[in-house]
Amino acid sequence: YSVTFWYGKSNPSLIQTDMVDIGDGASQASHSYTAGGASAVTTNSFFYEGDDDKVAVSDNGHSATGVVQFSASIIPQNEGVVLRRRSDQNVAKQEAVVSVNGKQVGVWYASGSNAVKRWRDDQFFIPQSVTQNLSTLTISLTPVSQPWSAYTYWVFSNIGPLCNSTAP
Numbered sequence: 001y002s003v004t005f006w007y008g009k010s011n012p013s014l015i016q017t018d019m020v021d022i023g024d025g026a027s028q029a030s031h032s033y034t035a036g037g038a039s040a041v042t043t044n045s046f047f048y049e050g051d052d053d054k055v056a057v058s059d060n061g062h063s064a065t066g067v068v069q070f071s072a073s074i075i076p077q078n079e080g081v082v083l084r085r086r087s088d089q090n091v092a093k094q095e096a097v098v099s100v101n102g103k104q105v106g107v108w109y110a111s112g113s114n115a116v117k118r119w120r121d122d123q124f125f126i127p128q129s130v131t132q133n134l135s136t137l138t139i140s141l142t143p144v145s146q147p148w149s150a151y152t153y154w155v156f157s158n159i160g161p162l163c164n165s166t167a168p
Contacts, residue, residue: 015083018073018155023060029071032138039147044088046118053117058122059086061068061151068096068141068148075157076133081126082156083139089113089120095144100130100137108141128158 021027023041045058052151074081092113098105108124131137137155141148 012155013084013160014158015075016025016154017075017157020070020153021064022151031072033070035062035064035068038062038064041116046088049114049117050131057119059151061149063149064090064142065146065147067161068150072137072155073135073141074131074155075159076135077159078128078131078157079160080128080158081137083124083126083159084121084154084156086151087122089119090115090118090125091146091149094146094148096141096148097144098124101142103130105130108143
């Protein structure tokens with residue numbers, strides 16, 4: 001026999017507040033997207049690792065050897081922000097220094113590679129100390145040694161318990 005207790009909330013803690021679609025001119029312009037040393041935007045159809053590894057996903061994107069910068073909208077009453085990117089993991093050990101509004105907040109590192117199941121979604125947590133009470137962030141990613149690949153960036157505001165003050 002066993003007993004399982006679930007302590008959950010019906011409200012989500014992460015709310016998607018923005019998305020930068022690389023290769024979409026309107027999306028790039030509205031986010032002031034720039035990428036130094038960027039390759040030409042290409043459309044690729046790759047597979048993810050995992051349960052749905054036979055489902056092809058197509059997306060536009062590129063790699064960059066210089067600074068990648070864009071603006072992103074967030075919820076001001078946040079407990080930090082999660083930045084997610086779709087990348088081509090054919091290039092191993094992608095690493096970038098992350099700065100928010102000019103302040104360095106860490107290094108985003110994606111180890112390993114996969115030349116067959118090439119899509120990877122990875123995440124970087126931006127702390128509340130640089131996101132609290134702001135509605136827009138300027139995010140800069142500076143590749144360290146390998147080209148930094150990106151097809152889509154999703155921005156999630158962590159609203160934690162701020163969203164739901166009702167007792168369960």
